[in-house]
Structure formats: structure tokens, C-alpha cells
Amino acid sequence: MSTTVTGVKAEADVRQVQLTWDLLPLSTMVDHYRIHAAQTRSSFTPSDDNLIGTTIGDIWLHSGLAVDGDSWSYHVVTVDAAGRHGEPSKVVTAEVPRSVTVTGEAILTVGSFDGKTLEFHHAPDQYAEIAAQHPDGVIDVDQADDDTAAQWPYLLPGPGDAWAGRMAYALTWTFELEEVPTAPVMAIWLVDTTRLGGVLEIEVNGESVEPRELVKGGTAGSRKGDIADPDAGLLPSYHEFTLADGLLDRGENSVVFTLAEGGWLAWDAVGVFEA
Amino acid sequence: MSRRTFVVASSLTGAAAASLTGLQVAAAADPDPFTLGVASGDPSDDGVVLWTRLAVDPLAEDGHGGMPTRKITVEWQVASDEKFESVVRSGRAVADPAWGHSVHVEVDGLEADRWYHYRFRVGSHLSPVARTRTLPAADATTDLHAVAVSCSHYEGGWFTAYHHAAEERPDVVLELGDYIYEGAGNEDGTRTHPGSTCMSLADYRRRYALYHAEAETQELHHAAPWIVTWDDHEIQDNWAGIHPKEGVPTDEFERRRANAMRAYYENMPLRKQSRPSGVKFQLFRRFSWGRTADLHVLDTRQYRDLQACHDGGSTWWFTDCPERDDPDRTMLGTRQTDWLVEGLAKSEAQWQILPQGVFFSHRDGAPGPEEESLSVDGWDGYRANRNLIRDTWAEHGHLNTTVLTGDVHKAFANEILADFDDPGSPTVGIELVTTSVTSAGDGVANDPSLQPVLEENEHIKWIDNLRGYLSATWTRDGLTARFMTVPKVTTPGAPVNTEKVFHVPAGEPGLHEG
Numbered sequence: 001m002s003t004t005v006t007g008v009k010a011e012a013d014v015r016q017v018q019l020t021w022d023l024l025p026l027s028t029m030v031d032h033y034r035i036h037a038a039q040t041r042s043s044f045t046p047s048d049d050n051l052i053g054t055t056i057g058d059i060w061l062h063s064g065l066a067v068d069g070d071s072w073s074y075h076v077v078t079v080d081a082a083g084r085h086g087e088p089s090k091v092v093t094a095e096v097p098r099s100v101t102v103t104g105e106a107i108l109t110v111g112s113f114d115g116k117t118l119e120f121h122h123a124p125d126q127y128a129e130i131a132a133q134h135p136d137g138v139i140d141v142d143q144a145d146d147d148t149a150a151q152w153p154y155l156l157p158g159p160g161d162a163w164a165g166r167m168a169y170a171l172t173w174t175f176e177l178e179e180v181p182t183a184p185v186m187a188i189w190l191v192d193t194t195r196l197g198g199v200l201e202i203e204v205n206g207e208s209v210e211p212r213e214l215v216k217g218g219t220a221g222s223r224k225g226d227i228a229d230p231d232a233g234l235l236p237s238y239h240e241f242t243l244a245d246g247l248l249d250r251g252e253n254s255v256v257f258t259l260a261e262g263g264w265l266a267w268d269a270v271g272v273f274e275a
Numbered sequence: 276m277s278r279r280t281f282v283v284a285s286s287l288t289g290a291a292a293a294s295l296t297g298l299q300v301a302a303a304a305d306p307d308p309f310t311l312g313v314a315s316g317d318p319s320d321d322g323v324v325l326w327t328r329l330a331v332d333p334l335a336e337d338g339h340g341g342m343p344t345r346k347i348t349v350e351w352q353v354a355s356d357e358k359f360e361s362v363v364r365s366g367r368a369v370a371d372p373a374w375g376h377s378v379h380v381e382v383d384g385l386e387a388d389r390w391y392h393y394r395f396r397v398g399s400h401l402s403p404v405a406r407t408r409t410l411p412a413a414d415a416t417t418d419l420h421a422v423a424v425s426c427s428h429y430e431g432g433w434f435t436a437y438h439h440a441a442e443e444r445p446d447v448v449l450e451l452g453d454y455i456y457e458g459a460g461n462e463d464g465t466r467t468h469p470g471s472t473c474m475s476l477a478d479y480r481r482r483y484a485l486y487h488a489e490a491e492t493q494e495l496h497h498a499a500p501w502i503v504t505w506d507d508h509e510i511q512d513n514w515a516g517i518h519p520k521e522g523v524p525t526d527e528f529e530r531r532r533a534n535a536m537r538a539y540y541e542n543m544p545l546r547k548q549s550r551p552s553g554v555k556f557q558l559f560r561r562f563s564w565g566r567t568a569d570l571h572v573l574d575t576r577q578y579r580d581l582q583a584c585h586d587g588g589s590t591w592w593f594t595d596c597p598e599r600d601d602p603d604r605t606m607l608g609t610r611q612t613d614w615l616v617e618g619l620a621k622s623e624a625q626w627q628i629l630p631q632g633v634f635f636s637h638r639d640g641a642p643g644p645e646e647e648s649l650s651v652d653g654w655d656g657y658r659a660n661r662n663l664i665r666d667t668w669a670e671h672g673h674l675n676t677t678v679l680t681g682d683v684h685k686a687f688a689n690e691i692l693a694d695f696d697d698p699g700s701p702t703v704g705i706e707l708v709t710t711s712v713t714s715a716g717d718g719v720a721n722d723p724s725l726q727p728v729l730e731e732n733e734h735i736k737w738i739d740n741l742r743g744y745l746s747a748t749w750t751r752d753g754l755t756a757r758f759m760t761v762p763k764v765t766t767p768g769a770p771v772n773t774e775k776v777f778h779v780p781a782g783e784p785g786l787h788e789g
Contacts (some may be wrong), residue, residue: 026533026553029373030477056534058473081476082372082536083339133594162589176364196521 003086003231007075009271010094012072015189015238016063016092018215021076029081035060036075036088043091045139046075047112053196054079055075061069063236064115064227069098081120094226100185100240100273107181109151109271110141110173115227115236117191120154127155127264130164137167143175158259160196170258173270180250183275184243189268192221192234198262200239204247204255212239214265221266236268279789304329308342308397312493315393315407316501316544318447318562322383323407323500323585325351326544327395330375333484335468338477340484342376346438349378353385357392357404372395375480377541378580387412388565405497408446415565416625416751423630423745424495424709425451425506425681427486430464432764434491436712436744439759441491441498441773443746448499449570450710451681452506452632454543455482457535459676465716465765474531479538487542496544503543504558505571506632506682510535513591513652516608520588522581523555529554559611561618568749570625571615573631578608581648584652591652599649599656606633606657612664617641619668625781626749627668634687635661635678636706637695639731653682665691669703674784676704677754679745685718685725686710686739686758688777698733707756709745713764718742720762736786754779755789 007022024030027179035053036046044050053060062072078086101113117123121131130153141152156171157164188200198214217235224232259265282354308329317324329341329347344370353364364384370376378395395402411417422440440448457473475477486492507513509534513520519528535552549557558574582591583598597603607615619627629635634653641648652663668676678691687708694700710718715765722740729735743760760774778789 021532026530031477031534054475056530079475081374083337083344083477103612160587 003028003030003065003078003080003087005033005078005086005155008070008076008089010076011065012090012094012096013238014097014099014240015065015067016061016077017065017072017074017096019060019062019074019076019092021058021089022268024078030078030086031081032056032079034077034085035062036077037062039070040073041093044073044075045089046077046088052215057154061235061237065096067079067099067102070096071145072096076089086199099238100187100275101271104185104273104275107177107184107272107274108175109269110143110144110152111267111269113187113189113269113271116220117154119270120152120267121153125223127222128163130155130157131167134169135165137165139169139171141171141173143173152267154225155264156200156257156259156263158198158262160194160198160263162188164264168260169256170256173255173257174227177253177255180248181272181274184248184275185275186241186243186273187273188239188268190214190237190239191225191227192219193217193265193267194219194235194261194263198204198265199260199266201258201260202255203238203258204243205249205253207247209243209247210241211260214262219263220266226265243272246273288500296785296788305399306381306570307400309395309400311340311487312496313393313395313402313405314496314501315405316503316545317546317560318410318411318500319383319407321385322381322385323409324544324546325378325380325382325393325407326355327378327402328542329370329378329397330484332486334381334481335726336470336481338375338475338480338484339372340376340480342372343761345392346371347376347397351378351380351393353382353393354371355389355391359392359394375538375541379545385409388417403493403497407500410562411567413563413565416567417521417565418565418748418750419447419568420445420604420746420748421447421449423449423451423679423681423707423747424454424712425709426684426716427492428453428456428463428711429486429713430456430466430468432465432742433767434489435758435764435767435769437495437744439489440744440746441495445499445643445746446517448495448501449630449667449679450501450503451630451679452504453508453681453711453714454505455486456508456714458512459764473535475729476534476537477534479513479532482537482542485757501544502562502570502572502630503545504574504630504632505539505576507576508574509539510576513578513582513588516577518581520587522587524532559614559752563624566624567751568626568628569618569622570572570607570628571618573607573615575606575613575632578611579606580657583656584651585597589692592648592650594641594646594648596649596651598649600658603658603724604659606654606660612660616663616667619673620671625675625735625751626754627673628749629676629678629736630677631680633682634680634708636689636691636734637732638728638735640728642727642731665693665703668778669693674703675754676782676784677749678704678706680706680708681711683708684711685738686743686774687735688737688758688775690734690736690784690786692734692780695734701732704784705743705754705779705786707747710739710741710743710758710760713742717763717765721754737775737777741774743771743774751781753781769782
């Protein structure tokens with residue numbers, strides 16, 4: 001029975017590529033899948049040097065990629081119960097776009113886009129304080145205060161978090177804009193999410209925008225705050241999306257982030273950019 | 276008897292092949308492949324399963340124990356004496372990398388009710404010599420002396436209880452589940468699992484190698500045949516049938532189950548009939564200890580319905596959960612329930628013993644008569660199925676029924692009532708719950724927090740929160756249960772103590788302290 005992986009798809013987004021493939025049936029002796037990656041647009045030889053992960057599932061998030069965009073190619077290889085490697089899948093290539101944090105102009109930011117929670121409130125591991133200080137799941141942060149990140153809790157808990165009372169926490173961020181950007185892009189970078197994944201709902205001045213699906217992450221960001229630590233077990237993810245005309249106002253604005261489903265997210269930074 | 280030469284036929288190359296004549300000290304270029312020891316299990320009245328798994332580097336990350344991707348021939352011998360001057364059976368088996376280089380030899384043609392010695396050989400390497408035995412003949416009335424163990428979490432501490440259990444020289448070891456724990460390494464434990472949460476076959480193989488490499492584990496495996504069943508941590512905390520802990524079946528969890536089942540079989544002395552195929556795995560089975568006892572070994576995970584009032588996996592105790600009483604909810608599944616009911620109905624053995632995974636008796640955790648707080652993972656969460664089993668043995672007059680349990684990391688001695696809703700109803704059986712070998716660390720002697728459970732549940736006669744194992748002897752006259760404890764597992768080498776003894780006279784189920 002063939003143990004070559006088929007159906008490999010690569011979906012590229014800012015700083016990440018999501019790979020999926022077809023699982024081989026249980027009747028083959030396949031134990032797990034090895035994912036190999038190289039910064040090229042063509043096929044390459046899978047080896048231990050270009051192995052980026054192993055899984056028994058059919059999905060892999062390659063994350064923390066260059067801010068400036070890049071080309072990445074992938075092969076998925078099976079390992080069977082005897083330890084033998086199958087033939088590599090056909091190569092798939094993904095073009096990772098550039099982040100608005102390098103192509104655009106920052107209008108307003110909270111935190112630094114640096115893979116760390118550390119500048120946020122209660123980081124890196126005092127999550128119990130978030131529940132203690134916001135027992136009703138409501139957080140308010142005003143950009144007018146000096147150091148916005150220092151008042152913004154590093155986690156936004158959700159219904160999957162028993163320690164936070166199993167609530168969909170809502171953070172309301174208020175800020176002033178002197179002028180409305182002509183091509184606004186919101187950037188939300190996360191240091192980590194939980195193995196539950198989840199959904200982040202966003203309202204801009206009372207209008208809902210497309211909710212963001214949260215990847216199933218490392219579940220380590222409640223205790224570790226820097227993706228540069230190779231043992232931290234963090235899985236960063238990135239959301240950059242345009243805001244429709246008319247959503248933002250000149251003067252006072254209010255954005256509400258609600259962790260509607262799943263477990264917490266750990267903030268890296270949030271910003272509004274002129275694309 | 277003439278000395279029989281142990282013929283060597285090995286497919287190892289290099290230095291090992293060059294040393295085929297006679298014994299040689301293992302050199303660095305020819306490492307010992309028996310680092311995981313040997314084991315035996317599933318005895319019959321004329322045979323037993325012999326097991327080993329080859330590994331030169333148990334903790335190799337790929338789970339293959341440092342072995343090459345090649346079949347290796349393994350020689351085996353069974354003798355009636357320790358020096359192998361009287362070899363009674365011998366042969367060759369193949370250690371296949373597809374099965375993790377494990378070997379399962381089903382030996383037959385032995386005499387009933389006898390002890391034997393066995394060993395394996397690969398190249399110039401001899402395995403440790405170990406003891407095993409056959410079951411008594413069908414009409415024999417031999418006493419049964421067994422030890423029961425469960426919940427040997429590596430990170431909890433040292434497996435001192437295994438050592439003391441081995442010293443008792445039992446007839447058989449009953450393993451009641453949580454032989455390994457699947458979790459990622461926790462640096463706050465006394466010891467730390469290398470690696471992360473077990474998901475792939477490679478992960479689980481490596482985890483079993485860690486546990487099999489322990490000296491005390493090997494000591495107990497080498498002392499007697501084992502009869503094993505599992506609980507949840509051989510796959511994932513609180514898994515139930517097709518459902519993972521989080522409650523929603525997924526393709527990935529099916530795959531994980533298949534991996535874990537295969538790794539369990541590869542690492543246990545089980546017969547061919549228990550070899551898994553995908554997620555099909557035959558673990559429930561029966562043994563007859565002559566006319567003294569029938570052991571109905573149960574599988575309380577594979578065929579279960581999802582735990583009642585499932586909330587995604589964060590709480591397992593409920594005060595208000597009417598779903599528990601749904602008469603269609605099953606712990607054992609239809610096929611196993613029918614098999615057990617039929618076996619209990621037909622059995623003519625004096626004692627019925629049910630080695631199984633989770634707390635059988637009623638156990639109310641909330642003080643006072645108004646509220647109940649019951650576990651949904653134990654049999655209280657599958658009451659109709661539990662009551663059917665109990666009523667079956669009671670109706671057939673099997674008042675000498677002993678349910679053996681692990682799981683809860685504490686020792687319990689319980690009287691099983693004809694009706695748990697009526698504390699005045701008669702006792703129809705006994706449940707002996709062994710404490711954990713290591714899980715939960717050292718524990719607490721004379722733990723006062725256990726008092727409310729004792730007060731709330733009159734049929735629960737004794738609870739203890741130290742680590743250890745259960746020793747039990749079934750004879751024509753009665754059952755003697757000895758709860759053995761060790762004061763510490765966070766440091767090695769602790770002594771053993773007989774914490775409590777109960778006698779159960781034959782035909783009169785009830786716990787008498789002795």
C-alpha cells in the first residue's frame with residue numbers, strides 16, 4: 001500500500017503558512033508525518049536538517065516567518081510502524097506576503113511587534129491576576145493613558161478557561177484619531193493560543209467585522225512570553241486585515257475584542273496602520 | 276537430562292556476528308539488547324506467553340530503542356530449573372521492527388500448576404532469567420495468591436512497591452491500569468518524562484521503554500506472570516470509547532488510539548488474540564484458577580459511552596446529572612456485558628474475581644443526605660450497567676465476588692451492597708481498590724480528609740492515602756486482603772508496611788478487620 005502523502009495544500013498568510021494534507025487510512029502502517037521546509041520555490045531533499053515538525057494529524061502551522069515575506073516549499077513524508085520513511089509528497093510552494101508592519105505606516109500601536117508578551121500587564125505568568133482584577137470579564141483600556149500596553153492584560157481569556165470563570169472576556173480599547181486613515185489595516189499579532197483554538201470577535205465603533213479564527217496553539221503563552229526561547233513551546237499567529245471604509249471615525253474610537261469561543265490568546269501587539 | 280545447547284542463529288552483523296561462539300561480555304560495539312528485561316503473562320493450564328522487546332538505547336527519540344530497521348531472530352528457552360539443565364521447550368521468534376522489535380512467544384505443552392524459568396538470547400547476549408507458571412488444572416482447588424498494582428506514574432517517584440510485591444513471590448500479578456502515563460514532561464515531578472505528550476506510535480513506544488527500563492519494574496515482571504488490563508493513561512486522561520478527554524471524536528484521536536493500542540500490545544505479555552488491528556483490540560478475557568476462582572478481566576475504556584454531563588473535560592464530579600441513570604448507558608459495551616453475564620452465570624468456581632479499571636461501588640463525595648457528588652468517570656456514571664453486573668452475580672449466588680480496582684490513587688475496602696440506595700441492604704460482594712504505585716507522590720498517613728467520605732458512605736469501610744500495592748489470597752475458607760504501603764516514593768528504597776488486613780469468610784461477604 002502506498003505511503004506517499006497526497007493532497008498537500010499550503011495556505012500562506014502574513015508570517016505563516018498553514019499546511020494540510022490527506023490522511024492515509026488506518027489500514028496502512030503509517031505512524032506519523034514529518035514536515036520538511038526550505039526557503040526555495042522548488043523541490044528539495046527532505047532530511048533531518050530541514051525537518052520542521054512531526055504530527056499524527058493532517059495539519060501543520062509553519063509560523064514566525066519573515067516579516068518581509070518569502071517563498072517556502074514543503075514536502076510531507078510518512079514514517080511507518082517499522083520506522084521506514086515513505087516517498088516524499090510532491091512539493092508545494094507558498095509565497096508569504098509582507099507584513100503591513102513593514103509596508104505600511106503605524107498610526108496607533110499597543111505593544112511592540114516583537115514576539116513577546118512581556119510589555120503587557122501581568123506578563124509573563126501572573127494570569128490569575130487577570131481573573132482577580134476582572135471578575136466580570138470586562139477590561140477597559142484607554143490609549144490616552146501613558147503606557148497603554150502596561151494596562152492591557154497579556155491574555156484575553158475565553159469560555160474554555162476554567163481559571164477565568166469560563167467567560168468570553170471583552171476588552172474595549174478606546175483611542176483618538178486626528179485623521180481617519182485612507183486605507184486602514186488592523187494588525188493583531190499573537191504570541192500563542194491554546195490547544196482549544198477559538199474565535200476572536202471584533203467590533204469597531206459598534207460594527208462587527210469578520211471574526212478571526214484562532215489557531216490551535218502551544219498553550220504555553222500563559223507562562224512563557226518570548227518566542228525567541230526555543231524551549232518555550234509557543235506557537236505565534238498573525239492577523240492582518242483591512243478595515244472597511246467608514247468604520248473608523250475622526251476623534252474618539254472604540255474597538256471591542258471578545259474571546260467568544262475557545263481558550264485564551266496571548267498578545268504580541270495590536271495596531272492600526274495606513275497601508 | 277542432558278544439557279541442551281542453546282543454538283544461536285542471529286542476523287546481527289558486525290561484532291555481534293563475530294562472537295557467535297559462547298558467551299562474551301557485551302562490548303560497546305555490541306550493546307545489550309535486553310535493556311527492557313523480559314516478562315510473561317496470560318497463563319493457561321498448559322502454557323504461557325513469554326515476552327521481550329529489544330532495545331540497546333531505550334530512550335532513542337524515534338521510539339525504536341536504537342535498533343536497526345531489520346528483523347532480528349531471537350532464541351527462547353523454558354526450563355524446569357534455574358540453570359537450564361532441564362530445558363522443556365525452546366524455539367526461535369522474530370523481532371520485527373514493525374512491531375517495535377517486541378517478541379511474544381505462546382508456549383504450550385507445559386504441565387499445569389508448575390513454575391518454570393525462561394530466557395531469551397540474541398547473538399552473544401542472554402536476557403535475564405525469569406520465573407513464570409501455568410494455571411492449576413481445571414479441577415484443582417489450589418489457593419491463589421496475587422498482587423494487584425496500578426497507577427505507576429514515573430514522575431510520581433520510584434517504583435518501590437513493585438520491588439516489595441516481587442519479594443512476596445506471588446502466583447500472579449494483576450495490573451489494573453495506568454501502567455504508563457502519557458503526559459508531557461513535568462519539571463515539578465520527582466522525575467520527569469523525557470519528551471512531550473504521547474501521540475504517535477513512536478512517542479508511546481519511547482514512553483513504554485522508559486517504564487520497562489526501571490529495575491523494580493523488571494523485578495516484578497521477572498517474578499511471576501502478569502494478567503493486565505488498562506485504564507485511561509495508556510492513551511489519554513479520561514478517554515471514553517471513541518471520545519477523547521475533550522469529548523468530541525476526531526480522526527486524529529482515532530489515530531492516537533490506534534497508536535496507543537499497538538504500543539500497549541507491543542509492550543505487554545499478551546496473546547495473539549489481543550493483537551490490535553487499527554482501533555480493534557481484544558483485551559477482555561477470562562482465566563480459571565482451577566475451581567478456586569474465575570478471573571473475568573474487564574476493559575472499562577474501549578466500549579464506553581461518553582461520560583455523562585460531559586463539559587469538555589474540566590469537571591468529572593457532578594451533583595445534578597440525571598443522565599447518569601439512563602438505563603442505556605454502557606461502560607462495557609454490549610458484547611462484553613453479554614460475555615461477562617454469561618460467564619458469571621455459568622461459572623462453577625468458588626470465587627469470582629473481576630480485575631478492572633475504575634471505581635465500582637457507589638461513592639458520594641458530598642456530606643449530608645441531601646446532595647450527592649458522584650464521579651462520572653467511575654461506575655457511578657454508568658449505574659444501570661454496574662447494577663446489572665452486580666445483580667447477575669448475586670442472582671447466581673456468587674456471593675464470593677471480589678472486584679479489584681485501581682485508578683483513584685488511594686486504597687479502599689468496600690462492601691458492595693445489593694442496593695446502594697438502601698444502606699441497610701445486604702452485602703453481595705467486596706471491592707478492593709489498590710492504591711497507586713507512585714501517582715500523587717508520597718501521600719499522607721492517616722489522612723483526615725478521608726473521614727467525610729467514610730461517614731457519607733457506610734459501605735466504604737476503609738480508605739488510605741499512602742502508596743503501595745494490594746496483596747490478596749483466595750482459599751476455600753476465605754479471602755485475606757493485605758493492603759501494603761511504602762512511606763515514601765519520592766526517595767527510593769523505602770521499606771514496606773502491612774497497613775491493613777481484612778478477612779472475608781467464604782460465602783459470607785463482609786469485611787472483617789484482622
